[in-house]
Amino acid sequence: MKPHTLSILVENRAGVLSRVTGLFSRRGFNIESLAVGTCEEPGMSRITIVCIGDDAQIEQVMKQLNKLIDIIKVSDLTDNERVERELAMIKVNADSGTSRSEIMQIAQIFRAQIIDMGTKTLVLQITGNTEKIDALETLLRQYGVKELVRTGKIGMLRGSKTVKSGK
């Protein structure tokens, strides 16, 4: 059982996301994260789903996804050379002078950006892999994380290989 990153090319049509997520819940697969957006092909979108399962489960979910008429291509990026990123925004308590400068120092080390500064809070933006974001969150906990939002992971194969239509 390990997390798999599935890159799914779909027709950009009403209801396609609910077809995909409905399939996961109906067949008892859990979605760890999900990111959707339009892509380089007109009329198509790309969904990146991270889900946890053993090889047989992942194979089954991919086969079931492939059966959906609006799905053009499903690829499992997991065992390939790939780049993956996730973006998070973290609103953290920063009312005293000391914690404020500590947080800014931490942000610098993590190459996070401060994108909002209030009288009592800071909002940090961080991009990276899941572990990096988790690590930053852990460090910020001591100051009090008021809100955290993550985009869900997106991924791409390294080099010239692509996840294209033609399944």
Added chain:
Amino acid sequence: MKTGAKLLIEGLQREGVETIFGYPGGVVLPIYDELYDSPLRHILVRHEQAAAHAADGYARASGRVGVCLATSGPGACNLVTGIATAYMDSIPIVAITGQVPTSLLGNDAFQESDITGITMPVTKHNYLVKKAYDIPRILQEAFYIAGTGRPGPVLIDIPKDVSTGTVETDPPRVETVSLRGYQPTYKGHQRQIDRAVELLTLAERPLLYAGGGVILSNASEELVRFAEQMMIPITTTLMGLGAVPGDHPLNLGMLGMHGTEYANYAVTECDLLIAVGVRFDDRVTGKIDTFAPHAKIIHIDIDPAEIGKNKKVDVPIVGDVRNILGELVQKLQKMGHYQTWHEKIKGWKKKHPLRYKDDGKLRPQYIIQQLSALLEEDDIIVSEVGQNQMWTAQYYCFRKPRTWITSGGLGTMGYGLPASMGVHYARPDKTVFDIAGDGSIQMNIQELGTIAQYKIPVKIAILNNQYLGMVRQWQELFYDRRYSFTELPAVDFVKIAQAYGIDGIRVESRDEVQSALKTAINTPGPFMLDFRIEREENVYPIVPPGAANNEMIGGNNS
């Protein structure tokens, strides 16, 4: 200028549709108005569920796409059980529903329901049409998707303003539908076929396990040729009955929970299982780890998702069953014969035949056997779900594909009577029998109204034990005979039939069975037989749920 409704009716005709089953309502009025003087035959059912089952029965008996039509909201929701039934058994139907006007969509309007959302898990695909112009294309796609690859139901939801909306000129029609997200595989992978040939050459105790996929791909002939050439015994699933003649010497009958003992022993001891158009359903495999424990498995199926879903296989071949069996026949030399294996099976057959206590009482198995002897090989048997279905599967000798119409996967009580109406329109020259239980028949008994109105010559045989028999049997065997809510008070079914203007007879003794069946067969038009059978007769053998297939009980009860 044409309306969406007109485009729809024209499109249906272009797809070769002759008969549709439906029920009118508010938002489908424009479509019904168009039907009024169209050459399409419309059968008015009494409940939308029946329209879906009838379309399904039509599809199973004919091999073509069945069509049903209902209004929005409750009409569409009533189709759902019928659509799910078709989905589980991979039956091609196109269900058309009306929808509230697009301006009201999502407003909880009168008789609005999100039927595309509701049917997403039970359709192969579905559409919500947004403009009249799209209707011809979507209809063409729907028929294509329903009838190709692994078949299944497709739903088209048409808002009222779309069916009244107009187009100036006919939208262009494509010669063949091509969808980038849907490209079924028909031809088997050469290397896998070669590996299958290799395993077949090495096997000593091979067994064919054939299912509904053989019927769907019209591969019965190829299956029998393959089996005969290699002398491989065949067991079929419930859905595969009729793929091989019931009296064929290589046929071991049905396997699984209520299969024959010898089929279940054969599957437990075989060293090569050739699974053809099947999906290793739990009712077939019993405890999955002990299913075919000594066998290498070759799995041939058009749906790649079925391969390895429930059981790991050694050689997967994705493609059309008919193509692949044909290719295997070409590649294999006549050989084998497997003398020892056949001897062993012959021994099991002799020692453990299907049997029941034939003691002069009115027992359901006897009725089915008599019916089997009386009907022609291409007459058609439809069943409800439960004991009636299992007794028929066990004791009727199906000799041809598409002569056995039953709800296998979903196990829908109330399926049989409406499905048999569809079967009649698919094969109007054949005798059609609906084998029912007193529980099942009452789930869609209102269809006697449809049958009477159109004088549909369906013969109904109710195996009436005043119980929900299969559930009662489980309560007897596994719940200490605590018959919790399974007893049904006696109903005079003949009187009900008569109220609709349909003739019938009540049968209370074994001696009357033959003449009653003959009367039903020889009376023109519909006929009802109410058989008052032994109330606590059980279906045996039975593999208890979760047990291994060779741990059947009740095999030696008589």
